[in-house]
Structures are given as C-alpha cells and as structure tokens.
Amino acid sequence: MSIGIAKKQQSHAKKQKIVKNGESEMKRAKSAVARTTSGLEETVKGQFGKKVVQVLEQQTQVLDRF
Numbered sequence: 460m461s462i463g464i465a466k467k468q469q470s471h472a473k474k475q476k477i478v479k480n481g482e483s484e485m486k487r488a489k490s491a492v493a494r495t496t497s498g499l500e501e502t503v504k505g506q507f508g509k510k511v512v513q514v515l516e517q518q519t520q521v522l523d524r525f
Contacts, residue, residue, distance in 0.1 A: 489522045 496515040503511055 485522055485525065489519060492519050
C-alpha cells in the first residue's frame with residue numbers, strides 16, 4: 460500500500476513540474492513574440508508591416524489563452 464502512495468506522490472510531483480515548466484516556456488515565447496513585434500513594427504513599414512504586427516499580436520493572444 461505504501462508503494463502505491465509513493466508512486467502517486469511521484470506522479471503528482473512530475474505533473475506539477477511539467478505544468479511549471481510549461482508556464483515558464485509560455486512566458487518566454489510570449490516575450491519573444493513581443494520583442495519581435497516591436498522590432499518589426501519599427502523596421503517594416505506600410506501595409507505589410509501592419510499585417511505582420513497584426514499576426515504577431517494574434518499569436519500573443521493565442522499564447523495568453525493557452
């Protein structure tokens with residue numbers, strides 16, 4: 460019985476670690492998209508630049524919902 464409890468605790472700890480790592484990666488991805496957006500916004504002008512920025516902002520929103 461104690462083996463089962465230990466295995467369950469290990470499983471729970473692994474799940475928590477995966478969730479924490481996932482959240483960390485999401486923050487890094489969101490930060491990278493934000494940096495790219497601001498950089499491209501200054502570099503690429505005109506209609507194409509606006510579309511690129513719009514798409515990157517949509518990706519940021521997707522990451523927020525994820």
